Amino acid sequence: MWFDDWQSIWRAVGLGFAAYALLVLFLRVGGKRTLAKLNAFDFVVTVAIGSILANILTGTSLTLAQGVAALAFLVAMQTLMSWASVKSSSVQGMLRACPRFLLRNGKVDEQALADERVTRGDLLQVIRDGGFARIEDVGAVVLEADGTFNVLSADACDHDELSALADVAD
Template sequence: MWFDSWSDLLRVVAVGTAAYVVLVVVLRLSGKRTLAKLNVFDLVVTVALGSTLATILLSADVAWAEGAVAFLVLVLLQMLVSWSTSHGGPGRSLVTARPTTVLRDGVLDEAAMTDQRLTAAEIRQAVRGTGAGGFDQVARVVLETDGTLSVITVGKLGDRSALEPEDR
């Protein structure tokens, strides 16, 4: 239970090191988008990569080459989905959520907050984080596709072109 053999430990070190190197190389070659803030699909790929790495490390039934191919397949699928969604593919709405305005012109949108499971306290925290002291100083708070809250103060509203998708 605590120790089987030195050869098993050596296998974990050797295969683990090789798998780690392959994972880092594949992620670096795939570009920054693979490691960007996570949407649902990115989270699934990240969890799958971690699970694959753990399986390669701990299961003698999985060869290092199989694990390396699994890494490559997951990253290539992630790149394919990223490419298709960035080019306006029909699957975009399945993979990427739309931004949601939860505060407009200083007024909380209770329905949007309920739909997105946000509390007023979370929105107040985001507003405070920008240095604004009250909702009256805020033009919009937008829940972004990656789960972050963007706060646009009245003084930074500009021509509103950054708000167009959710204002339509």
């Protein structure tokens, strides 16, 4: 179907304008962390916000008030969980995965690869993406809590104190 009627078009535009304006307001109140991509919980919230916005715009069974209430709930929960994770290490442990070394000092941790379900080929691709042609030139590959990879040169890891790696699990 290409076109139904103008009323449905104007409904989507009107609801879209209102929902977008309120979403921007909620995100400003919720702070920058609301849409941060620091962990799986953040990702789920971001996807859910997008899904609700899409349902407001294109669905006919969801009212603007219901959609706005759902958006407000998600932003409030994200804000509450972020605050709680800052205040409590146990809450932080529940919501956030720990970053993990997949390679350290030029040596691949096969157990970490298996535990994190990363293939050796995936690891090699990440190393190449980091601009390295030799594993021996890599000091560390870290699988971050948000699922991204960081590749650090051997030179960068050739120091006694590596404070940025303090929370990375072996």
